[in-house]
Amino acid sequence: MARRAALSKGEMEVARLLWQLKQATVRQVHEAFPADRTIDFTTVQTYLRRLETKGYATARLQGRTRVYSPTVRPRTVIRETIDDLVDRLFGGETMPLVRHLIEDRGIRDEDLAELRELIDRLEKGERS
């Protein structure tokens, strides 16, 4: 499949909001930005247009207004992004990143518990 062009920082911000909203007009996305993130209406508009050209969203006309919806699931984008990052930062190795995340960024106790379960599940499932 012809690799979609990767999302840039700003495009990603908008994409996340679009995923949350499921579908939205420029205005709605713009309003969905957190209050402390000032960004021009037309900037958001540009991002949405670019998401469309890159194949991450489609728009349908409702009156004279474009209503955008995502065409790629977050999971997919996330996978692609992380793959890329792991390649670039750790030469493709997953563990250093996991280690970094767990050691250097705070993980709450309940998350540790969840993690433990996750590992249990994997250890069982994997060797079959």
Add this chain to the structure above:
Amino acid sequence: MARRAALSKGEMEVARLLWQLKQATVRQVHEAFPADRTIDFTTVQTYLRRLETKGYATARLQGRTRVYSPTVRPRTVIRETIDDLVDRLFGGETMPLVRHLIEDRGIRDEDLAELRELIDRLEKGERS
């Protein structure tokens, strides 16, 4: 501290090599590239120059040759990069990324074991 400009994909590639080599000339870095990654000598040169301007490396002259060394530790760069990524992709939450890594990318058995130990250690240490 005046936030260093973030490293781009290509700059990161070079930075990683420089970390490995500890210090190196353009040529050495160029040669350190894997065989299947064709890249022009002068491109590497440009990246190293940019690393210098961005404050990630210094160069000292040895004869008429510049010998570059990193000035920022990998750990630091990694932290900054991940922070950024986690913010952009998961709104600052660490766990979704960890989950993604463990579930969607293969983790080897011995790594799972290590992970388990890591968690044990944290659970003990953290609540003190």
Add this chain to the structure above:
DNA sequence: TTGACTCAAGTACGCCTGTACGTGTAGCCT
């Protein structure tokens, strides 16, 4: 129906990035 207002779409623009070319000079061969 004309002005004032609102908003979508197009256009703009400077900086960054990936990539490399051209030019000049230090050293080596003859």
Add this chain to the structure above:
DNA sequence: AGGCTACACGTACAGGCGTACTTGAGTCAA
């Protein structure tokens, strides 16, 4: 000494990115 080679440095340039201004068209009030 005159040329050839190897290489460092500066320069270049097209495309992407972040951000927004401008223009034109629909809408409502007087």
